[in-house]
Amino acid sequence: MAERIWTAALVVIGDEILSGRTQDRNVAQIAVWLNAQGIRLAEVRVVADREEAIVEAVNALRARNDYLFTTGGIGPTHDDITVDAIAKALGVEVIVHPEARAVLEKHYATRGGLTEARLRMARVPEGAELIPNRMSGAPGIRHGSIFILAGVPHITAGMLDALTGTLEGGAPLVSRTIGCWVAESEVADLLRKAERDHPGVAIGSYPFFREGRVGANFVVRATETDAIDACVSSLVSALEGEGRTVVDGGI
Amino acid sequence: MAERIWTAALVVIGDEILSGRTQDRNVAQIAVWLNAQGIRLAEVRVVADREEAIVEAVNALRARNDYLFTTGGIGPTHDDITVDAIAKALGVEVIVHPEARAVLEKHYATRGGLTEARLRMARVPEGAELIPNRMSGAPGIRHGSIFILAGVPHITAGMLDALTGTLEGGAPLVSRTIGCWVAESEVADLLRKAERDHPGVAIGSYPFFREGRVGANFVVRATETDAIDACVSSLVSALEGEGRTVVDGGI
Structure with missing residues (x-):
């Protein structure tokens, strides 16, 4: 439930x-x-x-x-x-x-x-x-x-x-971030697929321009750590499958 | 009008x-x-x-x-x-x-x-x-x-x-700031009176705690420079009348 x-x-x-x-x-x-x-x-x-x-x-x-x-x-x-x-x-x-x-x-x-x-x-x-x-x-x-x-x-x-600690709440939203020196537009399909394959998980894509290069951080959010880990795994596989280097924790 | x-x-x-x-x-x-x-x-x-x-x-x-x-x-x-x-x-x-x-x-x-x-x-x-x-x-x-x-x-x-310059607008809101090493609560009545005496002018009071002392900046806003100047003048007179030092431009 x-x-x-x-x-x-x-x-x-x-x-x-x-x-x-x-x-x-x-x-x-x-x-x-x-x-x-x-x-x-x-x-x-x-x-x-x-x-x-x-x-x-x-x-x-x-x-x-x-x-x-x-x-x-x-x-x-x-x-x-x-x-x-x-x-x-x-x-x-x-x-x-x-x-x-x-x-x-x-x-x-x-x-x-x-x-x-x-x-x-x-x-x-x-x-x-x-x-x-x-x-x-x-x-x-x-x-x-x-x-x-x-x-x-x-x-x-x-x-x-x-x-602090006095308000009733639910499970905190947790997140993991991975980064990649890539234009987000090159991996848009791959991100969309990863989100669709993992219900309850939201992936945010945050592009940046630094040290003369474009890159993006992908923030994977959900209330369940297991769901986040599964989504991050498949994202990393997909990115590495295209020959890209993934930075755990973000760039 | x-x-x-x-x-x-x-x-x-x-x-x-x-x-x-x-x-x-x-x-x-x-x-x-x-x-x-x-x-x-x-x-x-x-x-x-x-x-x-x-x-x-x-x-x-x-x-x-x-x-x-x-x-x-x-x-x-x-x-x-x-x-x-x-x-x-x-x-x-x-x-x-x-x-x-x-x-x-x-x-x-x-x-x-x-x-x-x-x-x-x-x-x-x-x-x-x-x-x-x-x-x-x-x-x-x-x-x-x-x-x-x-x-x-x-x-x-x-x-x-x-x-820039392509949108129709009116007169920009202009502002002048004065500062005073005073707890805003000590001058609340004086601020209220100055605002009431100058229609079209709004006074914002922004307290701070710095260098071990409390102070406040007062931002006087209106579309008419004359109205601002008149309000600032009466504020400065009122503050100085209480023996306070006013810092033009704010602290």
Whole structure:
């Protein structure tokens, strides 16, 4: 019986990503972390700091994924509207979380005290619990299957650490990579055949141009190691049968 | 009268982005390029190499933006399904573009000839024209307001170069950045007030932790330089009025 596949979606919130000012790093970081939890990142949307845009994305994606993550927009300034938008999407009130307030009071005790702006970071959609943040004062927020994380990548990373092992998932997608100094167009048929011959296995082909030569890496993905090994074996045989040298692990 | 704002959306197509294997660079690259054309990147979706996912994203986003860009999935291998998916979204046939075929025939004349796999790269949704690609054989594709670009960032860049100045847009969004060694939570009210006092101007607040100290950059964005300058002036006065040192250009 095919194992259940768990999926997550990610909404990246921030004008700075859409303007090109900031290079997003959270898609890749969260993708890798999710996979280790046995959860597949199925889709991502990047939206502006606009309430309607966030509400639309959150509601569309949470309806069809097991988990929904957001990054960005949970700081103390006027452009941090994620909590309000998600509360609206869920149809719940925004409340000040007593534990978050206590955390912030402690954090800011020696830093000028808990101002009204800082207290904004204790606001959560009603019914939420906190995700610890060892890097800075403001915690992340969990509301059921929704995870509201910081946008600054190293703070996001700390929140993911705190969540590690707490989400139910399935078998992680595993992969093996082989590389070959070949134009992918010369081996397209061979790749297509290998994928067709091994159900449950997906082969990605990633060409590159390096040291004045073209080459490609082939990433073989599946949840079962046996299936990957079988597919890689037949790929290697087929490539070597054409007189090509295969580099295990990729080039 | 408010000037018309031109918007574009981007669909990033590729399992390699969603698995975390590849760090996307095209969102930032295309955002910056679009802004120089006077077009704002309004939203981005990252979708898997699955036809239904691509069709859904393309149809949702082209309906509400002036332009739609896609990156990825236009190579010669089995996982390159972008052209078929977009043809399906548009309800048109896939045809072999005679000019693309000629380009590829010439490119591969000294590289083993035009195989069936390579000919896949000449396939376009009916009615499309080509976008020159000086980096490799396969051209990009334009179909009305839809632009189908390569996924490999330097090839994408070449296609953007070829498109520079050919798309109608409005006034580019311009920005000025100032920086301050301050916790953004201490100046949240001041930022909110400055934004409220200057209609048409958006202020983004981007905190950082560097050299053992917290600071923040404030990015003031608008289409009118005068409006930006006025907003920056009042922000600087307000910050300096609190005895803070402002770094022009950001920290």
